[in-house]
Amino acid sequence: MIVGNVNFISPQEKTETFGEKILRGIYSINDLKFSKTDGIRLKDYSKTLEIYDTGSSMWIYFLSNGKLPPELNYLWDITPQSETNRLTYIKINEINKRIYEADITIRKDERYIFGNNYFYAPKGSRIIFKNETLQIIAPENSTFSELPSLIDPKVLTTGVEIKGKNILLPNGLKIIDGRVNYGLEGYKVLEGQVDYQNMLLIVRNPSEQVLISNGLNKNPEGNYILQGEKLRIQSVKGGVVNIKFLPGEKMMNIEQESNLLMQIKNGDGLEITKVKNSLFQEIPSITHLSSQKGSSLITNGNTGTLVYTKDDVQLLKEDLEFGLPDNIGRNEIPLIIKSNSKEIDLELEIDEKEKMRIGKEGDKYGATFNKDSIERLDGFSYLDLKKNYGEDWDEALLEISWKMRNGQLSYKTLRKLYSFAPDSSFYESSVSAFENIKKNGFSDKESLDFISKMQENSPSRDETVLMNNLILLSTAKNLNGKNLKMAYSGIFFTSEFLSNSKNNGEILSRTISDLNLDFSEIKDKTSLAKSIANSLNNYECTSACLNEGTSAYLINSLHDLETEKTGTDTIRETIIQNLDTKKKYELISRGTRQLYTSSFLKIANSLPGNIVQEIEKVDPSGKDSPSFVLNLASRDYANPLIKESPSFFLENAKKSIENLEKEKKILNFDRIKITSYLTSEFKEYFDNPSYDKEKKELENFLIDQYNQNDRLDEEKAPYGYLLKLDENPINPLVKQIASELPSLPTMSIPTDWIKDNTISMKEYFYVDEGTDWFGQTTKTLQSSPYNMKIQSKDADTVELTKQINGKIMRIVLTTDNSDVDKTISGNEFDIIAHRSHSYYLEDTFNTGSSAGKLLYLGSCGSSCEVPRIQGKYPNSYIISDKDTGEGTVNNYVSYYLMEKIAEGKTNWNDLKPSIAEASGIIFPDEEDQLLSRFVLEVMNSKK
Helix, strand or coil: CCCCCCCCCCHHHCCCCHHHHHHHHHHCCCCEEECCCCCEEECCCCCCEEEEECCCEEEEEECCCCCCCHHHHHHHHEECHHHHCCCCEEEEECCCCCEEEEEEEECCCEEEEECCEEEEECCCCEEEEECCEEEEECCCCCECCCCCECCCCCCCCCCEEEEEEEEEECCCEEEEEEEEEEECCEEEEEEEEEEECCEEEEECCHHHCEEEECCCCCCCCCEEEEECCCEEEECCCCCEEEEEECCCCCCCCCCCCCCEEEEEECCCEEEEEEEECCCCCEEEEEEEECCCCCEEEEEECCCCEEEECCCCEEEECCCCCCCCCCCCCCCCCCEEEEECCCCCCCEEEECCCCCEEEECCCCCCCEEECHHHHCCCCCEEHHHHHHHHHHHHHHHHHHHHHHHHCCCCCHHHHHHHHHHCCCHHHHHHHHHHHHHHHHCCCCHHHHHHHHHHHHHHCCCCCHHHHHHHHHHHCCCCCCCCCCHHHHHHHHHHHHHHHCCCCCCHHHHHHHHHCCCCCHHHCCCHHHHHHHHHHHHHCCCCCCCCCCHHHHHHHHHHHHHHHHHHHCCCHHHHHHHHHCCHHHHHHHHHHHCCCCCHHHHHHHHHCCCCCHHHHHHHHCCCCCCHHHHHHHHHHCCCCHHHHHHCHHHHHHHHHHHHHHHHHCCCCCHHHHHHHHHHCHHHHHHHHHCHHHHHHHHHHHHHHHHHHHHCCCCHHHHHHHHHHHHCCCCCCCHHHHHHHHHCCCCCCCCCCHHHCCCCEEEEEEEECCCCCCCHHHHHHHHHHCCCCCCEEEEECCCEEEEEEEECCEEEEEEEECCCCCHHHHHHCCCCCEEEEECCHHHHHHHCCCCCCCCCEEEECCCCHHHHHHHHHHHCCCCEEEEECCCCCHHHHHHHHHHHHHHHHCCCCCHHHHCCHHHHHCCEECCCCHHHHHHHHHHHHHHHCC
């Protein structure tokens, strides 16, 4: 919309001006009288008018109401000074007949022509014309029915100035209280408050004066607003434009009282247009037009004030202050804002749900803030994020916004906390540390200072250490002003110790943090271990529970880490020494699957001699007793318990089977696994006359289980196998059942392993071991007594050979496990060995195969995995370890059995070196290894 159109009139259309009209009237009066002073006075009208002729001009003073000569009757519409209480006059140049100075107040609405310039003035307006400036002071609540027509701009060099309160002007302009100038370029707001098409313009000093441009001048000199299809708001250097948007304003979609304020300063500008948002609604889109030193400020509802400069976007809590009454409406107006500055890649959107989105330009997702969190965004700075996080600033903001939406912390606090984290993935730990410190009675500022000093004083600047500091601090207890230095020291020691771990240091730190340690008590490895043990003993399981599996992981990992760093085992041994009986019982009952065999054995060996009595104290309901005895049996460590109380063991072994059979969905693998774990223990009951009472009970139990599982032979077979091991039964039904079943399997060594005159083994190592067993084994096999020769070698694979008894012994060592499945299924190798921790067993033996190979499980406690592996490789033979797997033992046993096979030995007893039994090595012909094969033979016999 173009405001203030100017009408030009050609010289031929020249109209008589107001000055000419007055002079003509005076000249037509015949009875002019000279006054006593210079000039002339009208006879009989001296009390009404006073006219002076100075020789070049005519001065007319309006004195009071009274009779006027007919020739000047139209001057009666001018209010005399007797009513205005000020000089009321008109001065006319007698040469060009133009008024060059005037101060009059008119009685009625009128159109006047000064120097061929039309203007309209409402009733009661005061018209002042001086120094080519025309000012109209209109009465309050007046309305201008038309705009001035500036026919001769030279006469009115500064346009027409209009002043007043609540003055309505054409083209949607209302002077609330102030003054405007109407000229060739449009309205210029000079002072006060002016409503232009529901945009309230506020001018408090000359630097804030603003032109409402009609578009004729493409480059106005001062601040300006240009309304069209787009709304342009532009300031100049040193200038300011202040705007409040009012109900009814169409570009910003203002439907009710709002708190949308803008201040554009010192060369900055805004360009506003309409775009469709994700909901296809038309909302205003604001482009910040940056300048070198300017700024643009936008207050919107309760959002606070956005401050745009050429390189930054900030959000301040304080609203813009224009000296206006408090706003009733505080709802945010939906809009999008971006900047044309090359330094700013940020797009901000506020939607109709009063949510704010901040992200990179074009990113329709970004960080979001709800109404509550928007009110805590004070202090946001794009430049600050960009300096600290570069192009990843949006990811940092995303983390902060999530925490703001799900808590009550302010942006300033969260931004500070974010800076403490070594990278964004550990930001949550920084927040948790802050919240934990506050729980200990510190204020927000004190809590921030606490973390800041901790990170600044950390002896190591390693990111892992800084991360661990935060994780551990997030749950540290007993923090106070007196023990801060000691707490720092304990955290620093623990963080440093946990760093550089080949295990997952972050998980280990978080596991320790779950224990809520008092770090002021930690000075070294021993005090750390004692604190951990004490916390484990007193741990109360809440919503986030540190279970025994996690506790087992913690003990294992600390052992690995210490071995890796110093080759010692102080922490694990100290923890186990300081665990109470209840915790040891719980670890074996619930955490055996996760415990290293060496950790399990240390815990089991530290159990008190009267363990059954202790169990009755710590677990009076016996809830965990079945899993306790089953896990002892799985590690072949149940004999001490059987000797102490054979009835206790048997009762709970039966319960472990009964609990399994009660499950709605039971896998036969689980039935085989449990019965195989209990095989050697049940055999002890069968063979030892001291246990005849328990033997009779066990026989009856197994007969019941056998008869209950009559749907499938594979469900009966595990219990049938156990009954067949009972060579001298008490119950005659045992022999009857045994006679119905196939004979116990025999395990002969396959002759086809050496039919090609070669016995071959491939051993798989894993490179993240604390000890380089791959390298050590390579050296060992070349030395006495092995004396093998290297045939080929590269970075991850070595092949060694040796001739014995005319046969070739071939061993391939490798750290590349990509071909395990092919190796097991193929014909090149007879023996496949796993030479690493048990947690890698599933990587080596996972897919399954029907091939008949010898699988060597050389890891700690690998005997527990035999039932699973037998299920996947039913035709293979398995050697496992029930104790701690040792590299030197594995080297000797595997070489020895290959050597004996090469010598033609076919009996498993001939393949077992004496060291095997002493080291817990279990061969394929042992009774608990044959159960799975027996079940398979039962199934095959029924086909």
